[in-house]
Amino acid sequence: MIEIKNLKKVWEDDGSSVLEDINLTIEDGDIYALVGRSGAGKSTLLRCINGLTSYQEGSLVVNGCEINQLKEKELREFRRHVGMIFQHFSLLERETVYQNIALPMQCWKYSKEEIDKKVKELLELVGLTDKMNAKPRNLSGGQKQRVAIARALTMDPQILLCDEATSALDPKTTNSILDLLMEINQKIGITIVIVTHQMEVVRKACNKACILEHGKIADEGTVKDIFIKQPKSLRRLLGEEKVYLPKTGHNLQIAHMVNDLHDGELFGKMSSDLGYVFPILNGKIQEYQNESMGIFVINVDNEHFGKVTEYLDKKQINWRELEVVDEEEEEEE
Structure with missing residues (x-):
């Protein structure tokens, strides 16, 4: 467990x-995302x-160890149980795949037999x-990252830290790497x-996330809740899509799990x-692991506004009213 x-x-x-x-708090077995724009502090937090990287105030406890209190030898032993993979793989170009994976065990003086068994596994x-x-x-980008993942697992770490590990990969390769990480998470816990900063990575692989803004936590919770509730920090990170919004009535954004209640059934039944x-002014479906999220915008007149929102609240469906911004005001901003 990681407690900060x-x-x-x-x-x-x-x-x-x-x-x-x-x-x-990051629980044992979580796949936890630290997301935010460049400079938000997410990589610095990972290095803490x-x-x-050291910190000046507060507490950061990993599996019972307060990181800032560890002496050099203790810190070296601690890092043995923390694997790390990076955006640019950091492989030794002159060494083979086998030798790259074996390197950490060689540094810790494991026997050739132990190394051979582990590397092949x-x-x-x-x-x-x-x-x-x-x-x-002679390897593709995806294969290089797989080697980096294998190398990070040689010491049987309890925690694997991934710093923009899929940023240099194409979407198809990114999906295969995320599938591998999810498989490793399930197999060895x-x-x-x-x-x-890739929200598709968060939706596909992670169960929890926190959004960092200017070095502070703006929102934190399960990935499902964050995408359903659509907090301002998420909207700022994603960038609001421009949707034509009528100046009359109320424009409501509705977000919910499609698997729980199909959109056609929701809107048809509500009508x-x-x-x-x-x-219905706008709509899209976003994948979340084995489920789908529906995010739609509807316009409701003044007469029915109370009834519609009461209906949505009763069904426990998340909604928010969108603010209409004049084009002139938008240009001034």
Whole structure:
């Protein structure tokens, strides 16, 4: 478990704050996303977790260890149980796939027999048994990242930290890497923390997330709740899509799990139950692991506004009213 309380990180050169009042808990077995724009502090927070970066205030406890209190030898032993993968793979180009994966165990003086057994197990796990003797230059980006994942698992870590691990990959390869990480999480129960700005990564692989803005936590919770509730921090991160909104009546954005209640059934039944037909202005379906989220915008006149919102509340369907912004005001902003 990772428990962070009131954590503050200040850059020593200029005294500027990069992380402030960070409070979150990452449970064993979570696939947890740290998301935000560039400069939000997500990679710095990841480096605090594995002790690569110190913090000035607060507490950061990983599996019972307060990171800032660890001495150099203790910190080295701690990092043994924390794997890490990066955006650019960080492989040794002159070494084979086998040698790259074996490197951490060689540094810790494991026997050749132990190394050989572990490397071959991991090669099978990441699907690269046939690439054992290949050099990184002969691998695709996805294969290189699989080697990096295998190398990160050699010491049987309890936690795997991923810093923009799929940012350099195409969408199809990204999906295959996420499938692998989810498989590893399920097979060995490892806790995975993913730093990313790719929301499709969050929706596909993660069960919980926090959104960082200017070094502070703007929102935190399950991925499903965050996307259903559509908090302002998520909307700022995604960028609001421009939708034509009538200046009369009320424009409501409705978000819900399609698998729980199909959109056609929701809107058709609501129209039938209320005896009122309303226009659907915009709609999209977003995938969330094995489920789908529906996000739609409807327009409701003043007469039926109360009845419609009461109906949605009764069905426990998330909604919010969208603000109409004049084009002139938008241009001024």
